[in-house]
Amino acid sequence: MAYNGSVEQFGYKQELKRSLTFTDILIYGLIFMVPIAPFGVYGEVMQGSKGMPALAYLIGMFGMIFTALSYARMSEQFPLAGSVYSYVGRGLKKSLGFIAGWLMLLDYLLVPTLMYVVSAAALTSIVPGVPAWVWIVVFVIINTVINYFGIEMTARINKIFIVFELLVLAIFLIIGIKAIAEGTNGATFSLDPLFNADNFSFGLVLGATSIAVLSFLGFDAISTLSEESNGGPKAIGRGMVFSLLIVGVLFIAQTWVAALIVPDYEGFSDLDGAFYATAEVAGGPWLGILTAVATVLAWGIADALVAQAAISRLLYSMGRDRVLPHIFARVHPKYRTPYASTFFVAGISIVLGFIFIGEIGPLSSLVNFGALTAFLLLHISVINHFVVRSRSRDLWNFLVLPAIGFIILLFVWVNFDGTTMIMGFSWLAVGVVIAIVNAKRGKTIEFNAG
DSSP states (O other), X not given: OOOOSOGGGGTOOOOSOOOBOHHHHHHHHHHHHOTTTHHHHHHHHHHHTTSXXXXXXXXXXXXXXXXXXXXXXXXXXXXXXXXXXXXXXXHTOHHHHHHXXXXXXXXXHHHHHHHHHHHHHHHHHHOTTSOHHHHHHHHHHHHHHHHHTOHHHHHHXXXXXXXHHHHHHHHHHHHHHHHHHTTGGGOOOOXXXXXXXXXXXXXXXXXXXXXXXXXXXXXXXXXXXXXXXXXXXXXXXXXXXXXHHHXXXXXXXXXXXXXXXXXXXXXXXXXXGHHHHHHHHHHOHHHHHHHHHHHXXXXXXXXXXHHHHHHHHHHHHHHHTTSSOXXXXXXXXXXXXXXXXXXXXXXHHHHHHHHTTTOHHHHHHHHHHHHHHHHHHHHHHHIIIIIXXXXXXXXXXXXXXXXXXXXXXXXXHTTSOHHHHHHHHHHHHHHHHHHHHHHHTTOOOOOOOO
């Protein structure tokens, strides 16, 4: 089915404002993934990979590229705000679309919470006198106000933060490379952060990758802006792929340098503050504080800001189809933003933030479970829609590439720890129950034309 530039072909009314350029979309993806994302989870990845964090991020980027390509195919075919919910529902089966959307809700609902918890932890190390929950409330209020007033304001704020993050990263890399060249802490240039034969095993690295892949989550959120892009569906696909490649290179570079400065992956007393401690070794206390503050602003405001925007659009789409309460589909008459879902996400973030304070590792794994499980369904939907239904002969793009993406993610998925699996499948079970109840009440998903 050809795209005619409007959501009306799918039976929907164009309610959200089309104002985002390709640059806005690219920056949105970069902000969501956070160019300095490894700052907040570096200790977990460094220890989990036994000193090979660059390899964990390389594998993560490689796997996500294939997923980004599947997203691009489906976003061009179905340029709707519902993201994987719309893609799986239309490309595979309506009920599975709900399940995919439900799984992404686990990801998107917890991502803002994770951002606030990481930022609160970083701030607590700088200002120990202020409780972590206070910072969480402050961040939620700031982001909710910005998102309430429109996607254009969100885009303007994003541009300011992306410049700041890249500046801090450049400072760390310059000082870090200089420290290695001078032999600070006995550092020397080597390939060990990318591959160390003494410590390498597939299971080990894939386990670390299951945490590292958290940093890449966000390229998929670009697809939730399909109804607000003024560059057509191809701009959405290009934005996902380009933003993923850019941050992938940045992730590998910064973790490589950090691992060379402090190669002792078992020596960190505080995994949450491992990167800041490494920065302090390289450049002194001021660099440790700078990287901590940058993490606070990048995760607590910039990333959480776009995360809240993404989940509100997913809730808007599912509410519009009435598979979730229709109140989520309410759009502000002046600002044309899904304000009801925006306020709902704010409330959920505060509650979950209080629950998960100090639990960054388990929270990040749970976020990844929701995303990767939904991604597996996405790859299957690409194959089903284009090869099985449409009889496409382009087997490379519509069969081989999604199959490779599926296999890579499956290897990472099976390496989740037992607790993550139990909690993840519990969430999935609730979604299945809701889907069954909806079906019995006659609320099966009835997508409009298309």
